[in-house]
Amino acid sequence: MKAVVLFSGGKDSALTTLLLEPFFxxxxxxxxxxxxxxxxxxxxxxxxxxxxxxxxxxFDKSVLDEALKILLSMGRPNDALNYVHSVAVETLAQECEFVADGTRRDDMAPKMSYEDIRSMEDRLRMQYLRPLGGLGGKTIRIMASEYLEFEEYLSEKYPASDFEVGLRYALIERHGQKEVDRIFPKNHTHTKVVRRKRFVQEIERKKDQAC
Amino acid sequence: MKAVVLFSGGKDSALTTLLLEPFFxxxxxxxxxxxxxxxxxxxxxxxxxxxxxxxxxxFDKSVLDEALKILLSMGRPNDALNYVHSVAVETLAQECEFVADGTRRDDMAPKMSYEDIRSMEDRLRMQYLRPLGGLGGKTIRIMASEYLEFEEYLSEKYPASDFEVGLRYALIERHGQKEVDRIFPKNHTHTKVVRRKRFVQEIERKKDQAC
Known part of the structure; x- marks a missing residue:
């Protein structure tokens, strides 16, 4: 059984991967x-x-054009983040039944509503997995630290490849730093995984009685 | 690091346990x-x-009294389930910083609002973990099946010890089957884990470079 994971290289999508590893x-x-x-x-x-x-x-060029249009007109990043995220998830749903991401309980965007998730799952005959969807930020940091070394950087340093990092870069290229300063929050950070500290693997299959 | 898991013996709280195992x-x-x-x-x-x-x-006797009062007055189980669930989670939060349960993305009750979760975490200085909070029913069934054999029974057979099973039992004892038929849905089922098929364990700690 295969799953695809939307992956930035940060601790959230890496922890998502670790949580799913034993099951796929x-x-x-x-x-x-x-x-x-x-x-x-x-x-x-x-x-x-x-x-x-x-x-x-x-992404198709039209996706960036549309995302920048949303950014400029809304003056805040959330709608553009939701738009590119939904394009990404739906693109992956064409390839694989199980599509996971590292969106967290406390994230404001990208965030799909419950109704939109159920509708997408029914429409595309897929399952959308948010293994961090019921976990708070402190828990995620502690669980990730068990297996991962990661560092935190300002998003403007492009430490990893999440949608916010990508949109900031494209916005600067086309419209300059001033628009980034207007639209994106200052001091937004993203983590970058440095290394995996250890592995978890299945060591035995107990066919009969467990324990 | 220790976590406590609200555990019924069904597949959801068992899968919750398996998901957390590598991290605690x-x-x-x-x-x-x-x-x-x-x-x-x-x-x-x-x-x-x-x-x-x-x-x-x-539970303290007063909790059952209060839950039955809510059941009888509301005529549906959700508010009573939310009440006993919050008492249980808050009781565990006195003992342990990390309190997990097997509530799922698609569950209607028990279900705490985001605001209530954040308030509880701040007030009791704990972390509330819902590892199934971002997973749909089909995904949960498939992931659980990788490690667990489980069977499904009508809740009226008391297959496991979830709050609905317990409240149905107490309601029959005190108020008779007619009230159960009035308040609880017919054909509600609960799973019971029969056995664990296999174990996942850490096999190596790679101190330096992973992979």
């Missing part, structure tokens, strides 16, 4: 990129550290 | 009981199968 025969880590910045290479390298195959998918 | 040094599985029915013994036996210590806690 194959995980493929997918990083979406807008095609300009090189942050997806960080994600590819972290995927290698975690021990899973990685793929980069470049 | 110690898990203790806790079953709350209203003191009359013996369904908690099923949970204790399943906990043994899973390989974790188990504890039964009997």
């Amino acid at each position: 025969d194959q995980l493929e880590l997918i990083t979406f990129s807008f095609g300009q910045d090189q942050a997806w290479k960080v994600a590819a390298s972290v995927a290698g550290q975690l021990g899973h195959p990685h793929k980069r998918i470049v | 040094d110690q898990l203790e599985l806790i079953t709350f009981s209203f003191g009359q029915d013996q369904a908690w013994k099923v949970a204790a036996s399943v906990a043994g199968q899973l390989g974790h210590p188990h504890k039964r806690i009997v």
Whole structure:
């Protein structure tokens, strides 16, 4: 059984991967990129550290155009983040029944409503997995620390390849730093996984009586 | 690091346990009981199968009184389920910083609002973990099946020790089958884990470079 994971190279999508590992025969880590910045290479390298195959998918140019249009008109990032996230999830749903991401309980965006999730699952005959959807930020940090070394950087340093990092980069390229300062919060950070500290693996199958 | 898990002996709280296993040094599985029915013994036996210590806690008599009062006045189970669930979680929060349960994305009750969760976490200085909070029913069934054999029974057979099973039992005892038929849905089922099929364990700690 295979699942694909929307993967930035940060601690959240990496912890998502670790949580799912024991339950799926194959995980493929997918990083979406807008095609300009090189942050997806960080994600590819972290995927290698975690021990899973990685793929980069470049969004169609129209997706970036639309996302920038939403950013500029709304003046805040949430709607644009929700838009690119839903395009990414629906793109993956064409390939794989199980599509996971690292969105957290406390995240404001990207965030799909319960109704939208159920509708997407029914429409595309897929299952959308948010293994961090019931966990708070402190719990996630502690659980991730058990297996991962990670560092925190300002998002403007492009530490990993999440949608916010990518949109900031594209916005600067086309519209300059002033628009980024207007639309995105200051001091937003993203983590970057440095290495995996240990592995969990199945060591025995007890066919009869467990314990 | 220790976490306690609200545990019924069904597949949801068992999968919750399996998801957390690699991340906590110690898990203790806790079953709350209203003191009359013996369904908690099923949970204790399943906990043994899973390989974790188990504890039964009997609710204070006033909790059952209050829950039955809510059931009878509301004429539907959700508010009573939310009430006993919050008493259980807050009781565990006195003992342990990390309190987990097997409530699912698609569950209607028990279900705490986001605001109530954050308020409880701040007030009691604890972390509330819902590892199934971002997973749909089909995904949960498939993931649980990787490690667990489980069977499904009508809740009126008291297959495991969840709050609905316990409240149905107490309601029959005090107010008769007619009130159960009025208040609870017909054909509600609960799963009971039969055995654990396999174990996942850490096999190596790679101190330096992983992969």
